[in-house]
Amino acid sequence: MKTGDPIVDRLVDLIAKMPGIGRKTAQRLAFFILAQPEPYALDLSESIRQLKENLRTCPQCFNFCHQELCSVCSQTSRDTGLMCVIEDAMSLNQIERTGHYRGYYHVLQGALSPIHGIGPKELRIQELLARLKTMPVQEVILATNPTLEGEATAMYLAELLGESGVKLSRIGTGIPMGGSLDYVDEITMTKALDNRRTL
């Protein structure tokens, strides 16, 4: 399904690499950009460039950041005994918004999904294990999304961390099954954190 135009096809190829976007949608987006006045396209390309130039991945937790460390890791007042494992930076913002959680985070950058080629090696699991060795963590909260893949990821980590002696918990009820943490309101989120269960 090529348009035949090399410039359009190149953009379509790039957009189609994004999660949840097929070639058909990518084409529609490409033609949308083409149809907009010029400033829009320039703005878009510039902001994408800025994103990569000014933002980076935090070397500790894999959240995004502007400085050396992210806004959470650079705080020294947080509880080093608590580690919350999440799929993406959006979940992190969601939990931070509640103001309820005082520990640190670890962003896995995804969830296990073999059909999408995402196995344990594709996630930041080794980095998590390394951090747990150097930090005095007492409890790991597994806060992956309550989807099939998120649950499987939590289960995988629970088994992996099972023998380390650290306390494990999974965020509790309140979050609709099949949902994503990204769309959960603050009250539900607070409840989910409170209701976390030991694994």
Added chain:
Amino acid sequence: MYLESLQTHQFRNLQDQRLELGPGLTVFEGANGQGKTNVLEAIYLLCTGRSFRTHGLIECCRNGTESFSLSGSLQWEPRAKPLAVAYQAGKLQRLVYDTPRTGLEYLQESAIFAFTARSKQLVEGAPEERRRFLDRLVYFFEPHHLRELKEHKRLQQQIRQVLIEQGSPALLRSFKQPYLTLSKRIVGRRIALIENLSNEAQQLFRQLFDFPLQLQFTYQIRNGSSVDQYERQMERIEARERLFKRLMMGPQLDDLSIEHGGFPASKFASSGQIRAFVLSLECAAMQRFRSEKNTDPIFIFDDIDAELDLNRIHQFCSFMQSHGQVLVSTSKHAIIPANMLNRAFFVEQGATRLERNAE
């Protein structure tokens, strides 16, 4: 519950028309190829968002068009709600009170059972047909069932991939655990349904169709024996699954055996008996629906005179006339006694004409 009206637009060979419908027994008469099955299909599609004949809804568009729409009003105490489906650009939109619904949401807006040419596949078809039939019936009583089947399917895909890639046992377990839980729940519901309906179906089979032999439905768990043993059996088969790189236990592999007088019905029953089997099971399900939900589901019966003799048709109709809205089609004129009928329509070249209205 019953459908009060049906408006069709560019649907198969049907004229764009509005039909007033009502509770009780309604018959659509007409020669073959005139459009009676199309009317029933339109009703089913309006109530479920699915066709009982095809997965390619483009077939439902009138020749030379690529869209169709259906609308109507469904009476489900205490009030009537407007339903509509519109097919355009390869997609079906489902609306309740003009508000779009997903496929699964829309299914819950009504309850309709159908007996069509395809229903015989329950006995004659592949195991997949029997699983689909069971799941459709389970769904009427457990609305979560279809969503869970969808999740289960996704887990199957994930596990298949892990097996193909020979992923670590830990990775396999993290998908296998929820797979086991869900499999057990799905199988448990199917078995409960069969156990629940079996006696009732048996009784109806004798009462309505006067067949003397015993009817036996048995759920068969592939590579397993019972739900209680499910974990143990699934664990035992895992080594083989890893070796052959595919799942060997799960609801997607199970079957339903149907025996008549101790012999497999698919080999030893007549066509008429097979129709009677399936009808008995559907009627048993409808009876249970009525007692649980306090309303009768709508029932569609395409081609009522095929393979059933006059006596059995009469017996069946007299039983069904007290069951809410029943819509049947036939190519034979006056096959159903007028005193049982609420309405009769005559269908010719896509036009539907009201012949008789008892109200």
